[in-house]
Amino acid sequence: MTNILGILIYDHMLTLPEEIRFIWCRPKIRSSIFFLVNRYFALVSNIFGLCIDFLPAVPDEVRLFLYASTQMPVSQLISAEVLTLLIEYTLFLPKA
Numbered sequence: 001m002t003n004i005l006g007i008l009i010y011d012h013m014l015t016l017p018e019e020i021r022f023i024w025c026r027p028k029i030r031s032s033i034f035f036l037v038n039r040y041f042a043l044v045s046n047i048f049g050l051c052i053d054f055l056p057a058v059p060d061e062v063r064l065f066l067y068a069s070t071q072m073p074v075s076q077l078i079s080a081e082v083l084t085l086l087i088e089y090t091l092f093l094p095k096a
Helices: 002-024 030-053 060-092
Strands: none
Touching: 002 030, 030 060
16 A cells, blocks of 8 residues: 555656646646546545554544545546546537
8 A cells, every 4th residue: 555655746847747737837728627636535535544544442432533544546537437438529529
């Protein structure tokens, strides 16, 4: 988990200048909002997963949080699929 998070953070740092130029400095449209949700939701959920890995004992109150954190990769997949479909729709839509 630590290696994956390290690669994810490295990717965020490496692509941050392009993100600022192409996403943050332009008007917000649906595709940019999907991009930002997918990008930062993945980062936050992986950081929470790393914190859970280092918990010494899991009380009953944390079980719901643990369950929710296992569902985060599923929602990341769904948001990535929606973003991919939106990109394909934009690229391959017949121009009138």
